[in-house]
Amino acid sequence: MLPLAFCERMRRMLGQAEYEAFLKSYDENKYQGLRFNIGKGKQEDFLALAEDAFSLEKIPWAEHGFYYGAEAAPGKHAYHEAGVYYIQEPSAMAPAAYLQARPGERVLDLCAAPGGKTTQIAAQMRGEGLLVTNEIHPARARILSENVERMGVRNALVTNAAPADLRRHFGMFFHRIMVDAPCSGEGMFRKQEMAVDEWSLENVRTCAARQDEILEEAYAMLLPGGRMVYSTCTFAPDENEGSISRFLAIHSDMHLVEVPKYEGMSPGRADWYEDFAIRESAFAPDPEEVLPVAEHLERSIRLWPHLLHGEGHFVAVMEKDGACPLIDYKWEKTATYKEQKELQKFAKDCLAKDWMETLAQGQYLTFGEQLYLVPKDMPALKGLKVLRPGLHLGTLKKNRFEPSHAWALTLYKEDVRHVTDLSSKDETVYAYLRGETFTADGEPGWHLITVDGYALGWGKLTGTTMKNHYPKGLRITYK
Numbered sequence: 001m002l003p004l005a006f007c008e009r010m011r012r013m014l015g016q017a018e019y020e021a022f023l024k025s026y027d028e029n030k031y032q033g034l035r036f037n038i039g040k041g042k043q044e045d046f047l048a049l050a051e052d053a054f055s056l057e058k059i060p061w062a063e064h065g066f067y068y069g070a071e072a073a074p075g076k077h078a079y080h081e082a083g084v085y086y087i088q089e090p091s092a093m094a095p096a097a098y099l100q101a102r103p104g105e106r107v108l109d110l111c112a113a114p115g116g117k118t119t120q121i122a123a124q125m126r127g128e129g130l131l132v133t134n135e136i137h138p139a140r141a142r143i144l145s146e147n148v149e150r151m152g153v154r155n156a157l158v159t160n161a162a163p164a165d166l167r168r169h170f171g172m173f174f175h176r177i178m179v180d181a182p183c184s185g186e187g188m189f190r191k192q193e194m195a196v197d198e199w200s201l202e203n204v205r206t207c208a209a210r211q212d213e214i215l216e217e218a219y220a221m222l223l224p225g226g227r228m229v230y231s232t233c234t235f236a237p238d239e240n241e242g243s244i245s246r247f248l249a250i251h252s253d254m255h256l257v258e259v260p261k262y263e264g265m266s267p268g269r270a271d272w273y274e275d276f277a278i279r280e281s282a283f284a285p286d287p288e289e290v291l292p293v294a295e296h297l298e299r300s301i302r303l304w305p306h307l308l309h310g311e312g313h314f315v316a317v318m319e320k321d322g323a324c325p326l327i328d329y330k331w332e333k334t335a336t337y338k339e340q341k342e343l344q345k346f347a348k349d350c351l352a353k354d355w356m357e358t359l360a361q362g363q364y365l366t367f368g369e370q371l372y373l374v375p376k377d378m379p380a381l382k383g384l385k386v387l388r389p390g391l392h393l394g395t396l397k398k399n400r401f402e403p404s405h406a407w408a409l410t411l412y413k414e415d416v417r418h419v420t421d422l423s424s425k426d427e428t429v430y431a432y433l434r435g436e437t438f439t440a441d442g443e444p445g446w447h448l449i450t451v452d453g454y455a456l457g458w459g460k461l462t463g464t465t466m467k468n469h470y471p472k473g474l475r476i477t478y479k
């Protein structure tokens with residue numbers, strides 16, 4: 001049951017005829033999406049492999065996004081565990097598509113769990129530069145960290161902090177910032193009943209106030225010339241055109257950027273904020289007071305379930321005037337490859353040439369026994385709650401090194417000396433994912449276990465027994 005006050009506002013926003021089309025969308029099919037992870041290989045190879053398993057159709061606004069058929073279950077396929085794709089609501093792929101992060105940049109995803117946009121941004125960055133991905137709630141931050149690992153992201157610093165703490169730590173530091181704000185979730189009513197139960201006008205107001213605070217912190221961390229994308233999954237004008245208007249009213253050096261809209265996308269509407277703002281809110285206590293309404297709100301984007309194949313979303317792309325300055329910043333003190341004797345031994349036995357070079361040029365951090373390869377220009381970490389400071393390479397044991405699952409998921413089969421490739425059509429792959437040992441041939445030692453060529457994890461061959469090193473916490477129970 002949709003909340004009455006929500007329905008009434010939507011009817012007035014859309015007008016009776018369009019409101020009926022909007023309501024009808026609640027009885028229609030919900031579109032499901034997955035995004036191919038270009039970090040794992042070529043899209044055309046994946047499409048050829050996936051042909052039988054899922055019927056895929058391109059999502060117009062996401063370069064590697066596809067709708068999949070209702071009968072498909074991509075979450076229960078070995079490719080999912082190999083991070084070959086990320087299951088993501090189609091409209092939710094739009095914001096990061098507009099962020100357009102580039103390799104080598106410093107990018108922040110401020111409200112990042114479970115990691116849909118982070119993993120999309122990571123793919124744009126192709127492992128180069130620094131992606132700081134942050135989530136305020138500890139349990140959600142852990143899920144974010146797991147998804148970063150599953151998708152084989154090498155250059156992410158995963159943090160668990162409040163936006164104000166990050167701002168105090170980094171200051172003005174990032175070329176691009178994604179603010180996928182916590183919101184009243186009206187756009188998810190079709191998919192999540194919980195969002196309906198939690199909805200109230202009061203909550204819309206609370207969300208809007210929180211968004212103002214988060215945007216302020218993001219602003220302080222954005223470099224001149226930098227781009228910020230703000231998004232929500234709600235229809236409430238207070239949280240969309242409203243948040244942008246209140247923000248731009250106090251930041252004259254920020255502006256909305258004109259970006260191409262895809263078929264079915266609609267412009268943001270200044271009049272909706274003027275007409276439907278919750279007037280008694282803290283922002284406009286006096287009903288007669290004029291609200292700050294930003295210029296060019298039509299440059300922002302609304303995605304509607306009755307106008308395109310996806311749920312409700314709002315996206316605004318903004319940039320800061322000026323050019324990015326060179327800044328004097330505190331960097332983390334890291335170690336060199338020369339100091340990593342155990343890792344060198346492992347590399348010699350198990351890796352092909354390219355990775356040897358990457359390692360030789362790398363910078364390293366250790367946390368107890370855990371060894372990390374850190375992104376170039378790693379910022380100082382002291383005072384930050386960090387879940388993952390770059391790529392976890394493995395554990396340093398006495399005189400030996402044990403490679404991590406995270407590392408396995410960044411590797412191609414050409415990167416290692418020993419590979420055991422399993423077919424997705426063969427039951428053995430699911431035995432491996434359940435944590436079972438299996439019989440295999442080959443040279444003794446560490447093997448990268450792959451499914452149709454995509455890395456899944458490690459195994460260690462002794463004789464003809466492949467010892468299973470798939471992490472206990474990730475073992476599947478669905479097959």
Ligand SMILES: C[S@@+](CC[C@H](N)C(=O)[O-])C[C@H]1O[C@@H](n2cnc3c(N)ncnc32)[C@H](O)[C@@H]1O
Pocket residue numbers: 092110111112113114115116117118135136137140162163180181182183210214
């Ligand atoms: C819309 S969700 C993010 C979804 C994510 N970007 C993705 O694509 O998978 C918003 C996130 O903001 C977090 N959040 C809640 N309150 C917050 C606050 N005050 N500051 C920053 N983030 C907050 C929530 O825990 C939630 O994970």
